[in-house]
Amino acid sequence: DSGVTQTPKHLITATGQRVTLRCSPRSGDLSVYWYQQSLDQGLQFLIQYYNGEERAKGNILERFSAQQFPDLHSELNLSSLELGDSALYFCASSVRGMLHTGELFFGEGSRLTVL
Amino acid sequence: QKEVEQDPGPLSVPEGAIVSLNCTYSNSAFQYFMWYRQYSRKGPELLMYTYSSGNKEDGRFTAQVDKSSKYISLFIRDSQPSDSATYLCAMSASRDDKIIFGKGTRLHILP
Numbered sequence: 001d002s003g004v005t006q007t008p009k010h011l012i013t014a015t016g017q018r019v020t021l022r023c024s025p026r027s028g029d030l031s032v033y034w035y036q037q038s039l040d041q042g043l044q045f046l047i048q049y050y051n052g053e054e055r056a057k058g059n060i061l062e063r064f065s066a067q068q069f070p071d072l073h074s075e076l077n078l079s080s081l082e083l084g085d086s087a088l089y090f091c092a093s094s095v096r097g098m099l100h101t102g103e104l105f106f107g108e109g110s111r112l113t114v115l
Numbered sequence: 116q117k118e119v120e121q122d123p124g125p126l127s128v129p130e131g132a133i134v135s136l137n138c139t140y141s142n143s144a145f146q147y148f149m150w151y152r153q154y155s156r157k158g159p160e161l162l163m164y165t166y167s168s169g170n171k172e173d174g175r176f177t178a179q180v181d182k183s184s185k186y187i188s189l190f191i192r193d194s195q196p197s198d199s200a201t202y203l204c205a206m207s208a209s210r211d212d213k214i215i216f217g218k219g220t221r222l223h224i225l226p
Contacts, residue, residue: 002158002160004158033213033214035216041218042121042203042216042217042218042219043159043203043216043218043219044216045213045214045215045216048213055211056212056213058213090158090159092158101164101210102147102149102161102164102205102207102214103149103161103164104159104161104214106158106159106160107158108156108157108158109158
């Protein structure tokens with residue numbers, strides 16, 4: 001158990017809908033990362049937050065947004081969903097600080113299926 | 116050209132064999148190199164972390180980085196069926212930069 005909690009574990013929805021994925025980092029970890037994993041693209045970096053502030057952005061679509069709240073939990077919002085958004089979405093947190101040590105602690109992921 | 120390239124496999128080897136997993140990259144700014152292991156239906160977990168060029172050994176695992184060739188490797192000695200998983204290489208230019216992952220190589224160790 002990494003200590004990172006993601007909900008929901010599974011989600012099935014229709015095209016055009018909006019969903020919210022939630023992540024609770026390990027106790028005391030200030031950095032949260034979101035990744036999207038699909039068979040053809042692998043593990044793609046979406047966005048990173050540190051202590052509530054956006055730190056880095058990857059190839060995150062404009063239909064996607066995220067935020068980190070004062071209690072350090074984070075949410076990833078996916079809207080106007082398309083079939084191609086079906087994937088496993090991972091949240092990870094890193095040790096207490098802005099500088100990573102290479103070790104990201106991943107949750108078990110939220111599997112999104114868009115029909 | 117993707118920043119990090121990794122052969123997806125699958126790679127099947129008999130138990131006890133030495134396994135070699137590799138990644139190439141294009142961004143010469145990468146200085147921090149990692150190998151993660153991901154079991155089915157789980158999140159990735161860190162195996163090895165190295166800075167700049169050179170070798171690092173941890174038990175049956177050895178990580179090698181050749182920055183001049185932009186090539187990194189992970190060797191697994193005396194491979195076990197429990198090593199069957201997907202192995203992802205990962206890289207970062209600095210400690211406050213994002214971590215970029217390869218697609219992962221699926222490894223099967225045959226008993």
